[in-house]
Amino acid sequence: MNSRGIAAEILAQVIGHGHSLTAALATSLPKLKENKDRAFVQAICYGVIRHYFALDFILAQLLSKPLKAKDSDIKALLLIGIYQLQAMRVKSHAAVSETVAASKHKPWARSLVNAVLRQYLRDTENLQQSCHTDRQASLNHPDWLVNALQLCWPEQYLQILIANDQAPPLTLRVNTLQGSRDEYLDLLNSQGIAAQTVDFCDTALVLDQPLAVEQLPGFLEGRVSVQDIAAQLAAELLDTQADQQVLDLCAAPGGKTAAILERQPRVKSVLAVDIDAQRLSRVNQTLSRLNLSAEMLAGDACHPENWAAGRQFERILLDAPCSGLGVVRRHPDIKLLRRESDIASLQDLQARILLAAWDLLKPGGILLYATCSVLKQENELQIAAFLQNHTDAFEIPIDAAWGEARPFGRQILTGTAQMDGFYYARLGKTA
Structure with a gap:
């Protein structure tokens, strides 16, 4: 053949x-x-x-x-x-x-x-x-998806569609435990590899031309990882302090778990949970390459009573299961495989996981809700509904040089500042 x-x-x-x-x-x-x-x-x-x-x-x-x-x-x-x-x-x-x-x-x-x-x-x-x-042919997207994006973003949906059809840049996250971003940039330049820094993300480098990871100096030794700029923002937003216990829910494939440990090496513990044991093995591979460690556990985020053993955490990252409509440029098959009927069931799943995770957060703690979606019903509307029903929850506003402030949380639209589409909301629990 x-x-x-x-x-x-x-x-x-x-x-x-x-x-x-x-x-x-x-x-x-x-x-x-x-x-x-x-x-x-x-x-x-x-x-x-x-x-x-x-x-x-x-x-x-x-x-x-x-x-x-x-x-x-x-x-x-x-x-x-x-x-x-x-x-x-x-x-x-x-x-x-x-x-x-x-x-x-x-x-x-x-x-x-x-x-x-x-x-x-x-x-x-x-x-x-x-x-x-x-x-469908002229916009190169299924009608239901065009309609959904147009409803959420009437002024920006065409730019999102165009961005979805572009090949994404190769973006690196520098492991600052092994040297600064600028030091790694110098190393790249010395080997003829051109890259650009990102003003609002101190770990990110964007390569001028993509290349195989094996060609990245120090990749096998854990000096650098491949991760979109938007995904790299999670570790800083979580604001983990020394001696805190962290829960990373829906953790696979482990990029954000690793970024948390790289940013705060003196954390007391990190528990990475994912429902798929096979995908969880990828978290282990990611951490091993970076010489990092975390406790890993296969479990259903909707039912922490089966695995949490009464533990609570000062920081929780909930990288919620979502439509993935912010990462279509990386996974173009989403346009073929995702169905309009999927959105309501994903909203329900997100709400159930968020409710379960909230019980695991210590008073005074922070939960960071994240998706790689650009649909409001998975993002700001999800958080609005949660806050309305939880008097012990309050939003911690995200003041940043990236994305767009929404009534709740902050939204990144696909292609903005070379980023994938992403959403973050930071919730505090009344002490």
């Missing part, structure tokens, strides 16, 4: 079977021996998924009838072919011939793939223009 065949296999898992792109890549990329082939396949897969709604609309114009569900691999190949011709530096004849060759496992499809791609080449301009006649 050639590289395009592997890419089609991956995309069929996402488009046809609802698997995440991350999981599908992890399963199929190891079949390719060469790094350049893996990079090529990854670029194709992210490109097709990122531009799926526009590509799918164009493909529909080129097919006399829709393909059967069992032929999702052929549909994926056709999308791959169109994307190459549209956006990649691949010669037209090579893109067509190699994509046709990848369909040889289904002989009937070879002529179809060849005809569709050659028709696209003949009528590229008209096909591209036709996208403007369809809202």
Whole structure:
């Protein structure tokens, strides 16, 4: 199977079977021996998924009838072919011939793939223009998501949609236990790697060009981690003091757990809890690389009576399960896999976890509520409802040079200052 065949296999898992792109890549990329082939396949897969709604609309114009569900691999190949011709530096004849060759496992499809791609080449301009006649294709998002963003952010939703379709920058969090950010910046520069500092985040560096983590000096020794700027803000907002007990709820994959320990090494204890034991193992891997340690426990955040053993904490980070609509640029498959009906159930889950977590917070303590969503119903409206029902809770305003102050909490919209979409609210408990 050639590289395009592997890419089609991956995309069929996402488009046809609802698997995440991350999981599908992890399963199929190891079949390719060469790094350049893996990079090529990854670029194709992210490109097709990122531009799926526009590509799918164009493909529909080129097919006399829709393909059967069992032929999702052929549909994926056709999308791959169109994307190459549209956006990649691949010669037209090579893109067509190699994509046709990848369909040889289904002989009937070879002529179809060849005809569709050659028709696209003949009528590229008209096909591209036709996208403007369809809202989903022109905005490259499902209608329900466009409507949801427009309702929440009538003046900014178009900028959010545009940001969602851009590849994100590679952002680093410097482990200040092993040296300052500026020292690490000097190390990068000495190796010809250009990066920029971030005024409002003293641990963040944004690389001018992304590269593999193995190429980052000191990565394996724990000098630096990959983490978006917005996610890095959590550790500072939590304001952990020496000798305090910290609970990190929904902790996997562990970036924020590590950042808490890097910022306050004299913390008394950190308990990282996640419902998924397999994902919790990633927290352990993250901390091990950084030479940090925390107690880890697999448990349901809605039911701390099963694992908390009566403990309470001075600081709680609740990185609540959410729609992920602030990180679409990193996980473009969210546009395909998330459903409008998911939002209400996520709101309910967030409310239940927040209620359970509140009982674990000591009087005088701080709970930091965080999501990687840009929907108000998961963020400021969730906090408004909680404060209305809890007389022992009060908001601690976040005065910052980033994001936008909301009636409750602070919202970052996707792409603002190169950040993912994120929301934070800081709650204090009456002493």
